[in-house]
Amino acid sequence: MESQDLRIFKCVAESKSLSKAAELLGYVQPHISQRIKNLEEELDTKLLIRTNRGVTLTGKGEALFNYAQRILLLMDEAKAEVNPNKFRKALIIGASQTVSAIKIPSLFSSFLKEHQNIEVKIKTDRKQVLQEMLSYGEIDGLFLSGTYNEAQFETVYHYAEKMVLISPLHEAREEKDQPTILINSDVNCIYRNRLLEFSKEHHIHKANIMEFDSLEAILQGVRDGLGMSVVPASVVNSRSDIQSIHYQELLEDVQIDFVVKKGKQRSQSLKKFIHFLGSL
DSSP, rough: OOHHHHHHHHHHHHHHHHHHHHHHTTOOOOHHHHHHHHHHHHHSOOOOEEEEEEEEEHHHHHHOOOOOOOOHHHHHHHHHOTTTTTTTTTEEEEETTTTTTTTTHHHHHHHHHTTTTEEEEEEEEHHHHHHHHEEEEEEEEEEEOOOOOOTTTTEEEEEEEEEEEEEEEOHHTTTTTSSEEEEOOOOOOOHHHHHHHHHTTTTTTTOOOEEEESSSHHHHHTTTTSOEEEEHHHHHHHTTTTTGGGEEEEEEEEEEEEEEEEEEEOOHHHHHHHHHHHOO
């Protein structure tokens, strides 16, 4: 067996799809299919069951998958240990723009002071996309709020975040009967959903809704008098231009969870990051 065959097999097993694995690895699908076929012929056993919905592992495939995870982790760690300048230990973490705004960079800064040989990358996207990335093994862990697939992921760390309602200081905007509410375009964003709840609680039934793809755009919109929004308190507290925004702390906190995939072999970099989080 070649290491690349194991990488291909591992990717197919995690993505449960030959076409998805081909996309992730930058190959055409026939090449992936042939490499899996060669691996099955070499081992003289069936590793995958092909269906209209993708592929699943056979019992022998599950056994090889467990070995593949361990072997590939050891190979990556060996390269990083022997030549750390060329093969730095990588850690890829996912988070939404809102969650990653203040707290996550602060955590990374403290972590890297202790582990300068680890290369940390952050992926920002919508919550559902990030969960798919974690499922496919494209990221090592994910900071998120709200519910998630507990059958597939587990929480290894969590913290609480205060929420604040922010609005313009301009009197003219405050006199409007139905103010505009500025929300994140991600329908799973906890801050978006809390603002929509707030509008119902205060009978703002006919409010204009404006969606933005970034936290910075929402903050700028509030500063410019477009409307109100709900954001993490840490974001507001870190701003030097807070005088231009009226803000009100809401009673409830948001729990942010750091989740990893269940049953997956954890790299030394991920283990160190989890240990670091547990020491906070």
